[in-house]
Amino acid sequence: KQEVTQIPAALSVPEGENLVLNCSFTDSAIYNLQWFRQDPGKGLTSLLLIQSSQREQTSGRLNASLDKSSGRSTLYIAASQPGDSATYLCAVRTNAGKSTFGDGTTLTVKP
Amino acid sequence: DAGITQSPRHKVTETGTPVTLRCHQTENHRYMYWYRQDPGHGLRLIHYSYGVKDTDKGEVSDGYSVSRSKTEDFLLTLESATSSQTSVYFCAISSLENTEAFFGQGTRLTVV
Numbered sequence: 674k675q676e677v678t679q680i681p682a683a684l685s686v687p688e689g690e691n692l693v694l695n696c697s698f699t700d701s702a703i704y705n706l707q708w709f710r711q712d713p714g715k716g717l718t719s720l721l722l723i724q725s726s727q728r729e730q731t732s733g734r735l736n737a738s739l740d741k742s743s744g745r746s747t748l749y750i751a752a753s754q755p756g757d758s759a760t761y762l763c764a765v766r767t768n769a770g771k772s773t774f775g776d777g778t779t780l781t782v783k784p
Numbered sequence: 785d786a787g788i789t790q791s792p793r794h795k796v797t798e799t800g801t802p803v804t805l806r807c808h809q810t811e812n813h814r815y816m817y818w819y820r821q822d823p824g825h826g827l828r829l830i831h832y833s834y835g836v837k838d839t840d841k842g843e844v845s846d847g848y849s850v851s852r853s854k855t856e857d858f859l860l861t862l863e864s865a866t867s868s869q870t871s872v873y874f875c876a877i878s879s880l881e882n883t884e885a886f887f888g889q890g891t892r893l894t895v896v
Contacts, residue, residue, distance in 0.1 A: 716888050717874070717876075717887040719883075719886070762826070771842060772829065772884065774819075774826040
């Protein structure tokens with residue numbers, strides 16, 4: 674059974690810092706990995722989708738990498754802003770139609 | 785924002801009563817999903833649909849049933865609600881297999 678772990682559970686940084694969020698998974702036979710953002714009381718917003726054949730994806734200040742062999746993905750946020758404060762979740766898909774989500778990392782960016 | 789609406793947004797119901805949650809989309813996406821989100825468990829897939837009248841079970845399907853008679857609507861039914869089904873329920877849609885592109889705002893269900 675796929676298990677997805679996100680460490681740390683919470684992270685607080687000053688504005689302007691570059692930061693890395695981690696996602697690890699136990700079964701390396703994945704189809705894709707997706708990073709989401711969730712604001713309090715809201716649904717999830719897809720940030721980046723990395724297919725199993727890809728090593729990384731970039732969108733603006735966000736960069737996600739994937740290392741299947743080690744079972745790890747990282748989400749890099751450059752020049753963090755208070756508006757980046759949210760919970761970030763990764764989801765790993767191994768079988769068609771079913772994803773396993775991590776519990777998320779709650780990020781607070783202080784002005 | 786993607787056209788995906790969940791209703792109701794909040795509901796309190798008594799143990800043993802049936803409850804139906806609705807997910808409505810205006811995007812004409814083929815794939816629809818129901819998840820529940822609980823502290824310490826993340827999001828867990830309940831059921832999903834890959835077309836009209838085509839559905840399959842997810843990780844935590846016991847006690848839940850679904851129906852999709854139209855492309856735009858995916859209904860989640862708790863036949864006899866239990867306190868363990870108190871949770872926040874999210875619907876997701878996608879035009880592509882193997883990805884959840886858009887999530888609804890969630891339905892907070894409390895079973896007392």
